[in-house]
Amino acid sequence: MTATRTAPEHAAMADKLSTQPYKGTRDFYPEDMRLRRWFFGQLRQVVESFGYLEYDGPMLEPFELYAAKTGEEIVNQQLYWLMDRGERKMAVRPEMTPTLARMVAGKIQELPRPVRWYSIPNLWRYERPQRGRLREHWQLNVDVLGGDPLLADAEILRVALGIFEAFGAGEFVQIKVNNRRLMDSLFKAMGLDDEGGRRLAKWIDAKDKMDPEAFWAGVGARIPGVEYRLEPVGLGLSEVDQLKIFFSAPLDLIATVFPGPGIDELNSLFKLLESFGVSTSISTKTGAKVVFDPSIMRGMDYYTGTVFECYDISPDNRRALFGGGRYDNLLGLFVKQPLPGVGFGLGDVSLENFLETHGLVPKLDNPIDVLITTPSEAALPVAEKIAADLRAKGLKVLLPLSLDGFGAQIKLALKHGARFAILLGEEELKNGTASVKDLAANSQATYKLSELSSHLRVNT
């Protein structure tokens, strides 16, 4: 009986559309947007001080742009794509580097080098929403193409550190560095073919997402009846031991076993960073700013040399804040003579969580300076005139859009967080004056209209 009686009401509610955003995405209400603008403003300031120029590309790109080199998991499981009305398969961009590569390749002859570009695109991946992972997020992308690879790698790491320093968080982060060429030597020594190497690389890249036991179980041979997150790599016991030793060895020890370009690049990079005053270490077990970690892999198929990830040093936060690496062949998708590049992508959700954890997100001021009251029709044109004058002087000025009394309109000013209310009563209108109420100091004074703006001191 109860169900029957409430049915019409339910039906009426069911008619209404949901006000919630799509799962895994965010609405940015003005207070959220203020924070986002602050974040992005800080990011822009740092990367522009290094001479990076902002670019952007379309939200939809041809599917093939990602199919080639982005990595299987993203393309097969996480990509949002559609067929357009001309039967072209288009992807909602899941990452920015392929767009960057396409654009740089498109003007490769004319662009002054090194090409230093950055962007803050929104990116889409179909993920199970969880802390730090959303379906739509914004990501600062910073890349340098051309220039001496060693100097470029060092600069990219400096930019990454510079960003955290600008947020007052330099002391809380550590960058772990590895080299894909070194990993190739290891995989070769383990007797893995290309496919086996890719499988192992994927396991290594996913290691932060599982506990160590699950990780090592999956690296070995498949055990019947066990469910695996990814296809197990199938290494024999001696290869698993080899990998364990590799993961815990410092760079100097590894260098004796796998000499070659990977080791040389790592050593040169660390030496250069030291000369720039950045502390480095060949082992993860130190407080140095940049350390060698042979377990850093990165998921993208296009990385070829230096790869790195930045971590919160607090042990509560095990997952990488962001990462990047060197891609020397990516532009080869478009042009014959590729320009090598290195870069990173820093997501807004991870960054915001990190800064909140460390208490580094400021309280941002409300942006309204003045509300001009209009308690009568006669006040309307006067208020409009004052508003125009103050706006021309750079102030943010609200009108109430009502003829309510002073009390209600001052309440409105407080609600909107205005610093001042300008009162236009009968007396003021008759005398060509206006009373200014300082809502913070709760004081009031009356001025001639012509002198009004000089009496409004606001923090702009």
Added chain:
Amino acid sequence: MTATRTAPEHAAMADKLSTQPYKGTRDFYPEDMRLRRWFFGQLRQVVESFGYLEYDGPMLEPFELYAAKTGEEIVNQQLYWLMDRGERKMAVRPEMTPTLARMVAGKIQELPRPVRWYSIPNLWRYERPQRGRLREHWQLNVDVLGGDPLLADAEILRVALGIFEAFGAGEFVQIKVNNRRLMDSLFKAMGLDDEGGRRLAKWIDAKDKMDPEAFWAGVGARIPGVEYRLEPVGLGLSEVDQLKIFFSAPLDLIATVFPGPGIDELNSLFKLLESFGVSTSISTKTGAKVVFDPSIMRGMDYYTGTVFECYDISPDNRRALFGGGRYDNLLGLFVKQPLPGVGFGLGDVSLENFLETHGLVPKLDNPIDVLITTPSEAALPVAEKIAADLRAKGLKVLLPLSLDGFGAQIKLALKHGARFAILLGEEELKNGTASVKDLAANSQATYKLSELSSHLRVNT
């Protein structure tokens, strides 16, 4: 034979992906992005001076959000949509107002009113790309919800005019205003049912896209053998004449035939704008800033009262620059007690074309301040140190990422548009000094490192 010989070359080229962006979209190279940032910065400054707060929502929204009220042409012919992996039909947003309505409805009890919000989203429509029409464009959306509808309508028109004034283009535009309630009276008097009214409204809204002959032919009855852009409305001859008279009549004449709330709202709006110093006219054939035009319709199904379009007064540009209107029931999709609103959307492509036509797009300066030369390994750490100091002072500082000689590096500085080059030769390194080359004045002087920054005068 020729074809055979060039085939391998063609095959090699065909292997490569295109560097072109998807048809109807744009790549924003740094020089384009600089312009976009300037445009958006100007827009933000104006709307924020009126107290509008920025918001944003996700790129993908449920299909139903547009199916309800956005209008048939957009939903059936122009929408980009996809099924997500959970079988939800998602649309790439073709317009922002439904997102705004959803978000405001979601916090309708807590938001201080009037709600003044703006956003500059990118929007997608599958259109035949042509001048002023692209598949992806950015659009300033400005809306006020709540407040006295008349005062709100007047404010929205003031904001629109304020934008063009800020670009120095106030004299080149005219806003044409109509009222949907008035059109409802007309359609009723013509004996049209709801469906007939919608068909005629669509024809009227499309009139800028066709020549007058085609327009009037389609308003009348279908003529066998003629191809129509839209379904003809099927009016009889006397109704067509009625419409012709209506379109050319001034407001005072129309008022005597169709008295009612539509006319009253228009008259009150014009009177209020006059009191604010905005010139108005009840006929289109004047130079007034805001004029009555009974042929203004707007395509969206959700408009209920005032509708308007802004035109370039130059006769070469016949199409509306942008438009907007009042929607009193849109939030009713989400909540029982809708909050009425009014707003407009101004696309970046139309605005940019308009400003270019009138010579109002400035040449924007290159943003690089200094390049520090590194002609030797010994110069690298010194350059890093100087760069860090200058960046901390707000300068944009490039490093060459090479050990090339002075000549090549100064050439690089010029290519990147740097204002100064700092030279670190053997002499300078030995003495702890640096030579500063002013690349604009072509002068040079040597300073102590500690005094360097005070000698770099740049326009920031």
